[in-house]
Amino acid sequence: MAHTRTASGWAAHDPSGVVAPYTFKRRENGPTDVTIKILYCGICHTDVHHVKNDWGSTMYPVVPGHEIVGIVTEIGGGVAGFEVGERVGVGCLAATCLDCEMCRDGQENYCDKVQFVYNGFFWDGTVTYGGYSDFIVADHRYVVRIPENLPLDAAAPLLCAGITVFAPMKDHGLLETPGMRLGVVGLGGLGHVAVKFGKSLGHHVAVISTSPSKEAEAKQKLGADDFILSSDPKQMMARARSMDLIVNTVSANHFIGPIMELLKPKGTMVLVGAPQKPLELPWQPLIFGKRVIKGSMIGSIKETQEMMDFCGKHNLTCDVEVVSTRRINEALQRLADNDVKYRFVIDIAGGIES
Ligand SMILES: [Zn+2]
Ligand SMILES: [Zn+2]
Structure with missing residues (x-):
């Protein structure tokens, strides 16, 4: 029987989704592990789905959280490149096979044996528990370094929200060629950081949203060049065939046909949200414009480190509302109601006695 140590955290125990204090076991720090004292953990929309078992895959009790930042407290004998006291982060990935084509090619996030940082299984067969807890092994x-100049609370959501929109922008050459035209659908946790990346990289950024109230914020606060109300056909038609890349962050069911018309011929829309129902895909904008629709899921660890370093260089972080551990349930509910600008981050260390 493997050695374990006791962790304190917060778990949901049933589909009510209510999170309560929970004590559980984590493995001892192994030769290739690092142990991290968690200081902050972002709250992702995925957490809301998992605590309520929306996707039918939740193993209760579930300790959510995959935007984890903290300080290294212990390092295994086989680990090079990390130091005790270093500021680090852990995102969605806990384990991959290390041996398949995707893993060898530095795209281990697409490994078919991928195991996530919570509600998954580690190599030793134990269930994984996420970042709503005092420490993680x-x-x-699957650990990245966080640049010294980035505040840890506002950096936490980069580990899921950030890399999810950074990776498709990298795939489509936005890191090399400035002056491209980027559309961002939805201005939430993912969308707001996509706008920041787009502007930092020197692109023309348009936000496409169903909420007129978001226009001022998109332009004045986040620096978007344009705002398009997707429910207004006139506004949509005026921007037809104008965009090179659209990052679609919306996870509510919505019709993508009119949004596809915004793409230039041969333009690409990348889906990173996960609507409940299958998409309806009209063939006209696809075939008449030789357009591409594809998906993308987070990024590799190498890409995540590249993104972190980019954020350090440009002083780029997320807009967050920090909540105490006593307010996790309230934050989950407000996130489900879309009542946050733009990401909740839990002050983990403030809530656990040391
Ligand atoms: Zn996430
Ligand atoms: Zn693999």
Whole structure:
């Protein structure tokens, strides 16, 4: 029987989704592991789905959280490149096979054996528990460094929200060629950081939203160049065939046909949200414009480190509302109601006695 140590955290125990204090076991720090004292953990929309078992895959009790930042407290003998006291982060990945084509090619986030940082299974067969807890033991291959100049609370959501929109922008050459035209659908946790990346990289950024109230914020606060109300056909038609890339962050069911018309011929829309129902895909904008629709899921660890370093260089972080551990349930509910600008982050260390 493997050695374990006791962790304190917060777990949901049933589909009511209510999170309560929970004590559980984590593995001892192994030769390739690092142990991290968690200081902050972002609240992702995925957490809301998992605590309520919306996707039918939740193993209760579930300790959510995959936007984890903290300080290294212990390092295994086989680990090079990390130091005790270093500021680090752990995102969605807990384990991959390390051996398949995707893993060898530095795209381990698409490994078909991928295991996530919570509600998954580690290599030793134990269930994974996420960042709503006082510490985590992570294999060093899934840990990234956080630049010194970034505040840890506002950096936490970069580990899921940030990399999810950064990776498709990198795939489509937005890191190399400035002056491209980027559309961002939805201005939430993912969308707001997509706008920041787009502007930092020197692109023309348009926000496409169903909420007129978001226009001022998109332009004045986040620096978007344009705002398009998707429910107004006139506004949509005026921007037809104008965009090179659209990052669609919306997870509510919505019709993508009119949004596809915003793409230039041969333009691409990348889906990163996960609507409940299958998409309806009209063939006209696809075929008449040789357009591409694809998906993308987070990013590799190498890409995540590249994004972190980019954020350090440009002083780029997320807009967050920090909540105490006593307010996790309230934050989950407000997130489900879309009542946050733009990401909740839990002050983990403030809520656990040291
Ligand atoms: Zn997430
Ligand atoms: Zn693999």
